[in-house]
Amino acid sequence: MQIFGRIIAVAAVGAVAFGLTGCGSDDASETTVTSTTSAAVPVQGAPTESKGRECTAEDIGVTGGFGEVPEITIPDDCDPPKQLVVKDLGPGSGPGAATGDQLTMNYSLVTWSDKQKLDSSFDRGEPFELALGSGMVIPGWEQGLEGVQQGARRLLIIPPDLGYGAGGNGVQPNETLVFVTDAVAVPQD
Numbered sequence: 669m670q671i672f673g674r675i676i677a678v679a680a681v682g683a684v685a686f687g688l689t690g691c692g693s694d695d696a697s698e699t700t701v702t703s704t705t706s707a708a709v710p711v712q713g714a715p716t717e718s719k720g721r722e723c724t725a726e727d728i729g730v731t732g733g734f735g736e737v738p739e740i741t742i743p744d745d746c747d748p749p750k751q752l753v754v755k756d757l758g759p760g761s762g763p764g765a766a767t768g769d770q771l772t773m774n775y776s777l778v779t780w781s782d783k784q785k786l787d788s789s790f791d792r793g794e795p796f797e798l799a800l801g802s803g804m805v806i807p808g809w810e811q812g813l814e815g816v817q818q819g820a821r822r823l824l825i826i827p828p829d830l831g832y833g834a835g836g837n838g839v840q841p842n843e844t845l846v847f848v849t850d851a852v853a854v855p856q857d
Contacts, residue, residue, distance in 0.1 A: 767800055772851075775849045778845075
């Protein structure tokens with residue numbers, strides 16, 4: 669069932685291209701991106717008690733290498749991040765993706781609230797194609813894939829305001845999304 673293919677094609681309201689710098693390096697680095705949007709999304713149905721700290725990329729368990737179906741494990745001992753978290757898990761090469769580039773990506777999506785896989789192009793054997801910066805994907809992908817290099821495996825932890833906010837297309841309201849993406853094709857100029 670291709671849930672995310674439909675989800676990603678229906679971008680969140682106000683999807684705009686944002687620039688990231690320093691996300692295309694060959695080392696496994698983490699970048700936290702602050703959204704320039706100011707709309708607050710009320711958290712409904714989320715736990716009222718904090719676990720004392722926000723999770724980081726290092727808290728998320730990911731097994732498998734580029735091209736392999738990733739296993740994603742979300743911990744129980746920390747809160748979902750409130751900002752976009754981007755981390756290269758495996759290096760790529762060549763130029764980093766920029767606005768206007770046609771990308772081919774594989775992905776696996778796990779939802780934070782139930783820690784279950786919601787969708788995976790890996791499982792279908794069908795990579796997803798997109799034009800970066802065109803508004804055809806959620807803002808968390810537009811921002812989080814900026815600078816990705818061909819052959820890179822990248823973790824994206826996307827807060828609700830950069831995902832689906834009020835929900836829809838199989839995503840619950842105010843859901844944090846955890847993606848592992850593989851950059852199958854990035855223009856090599």
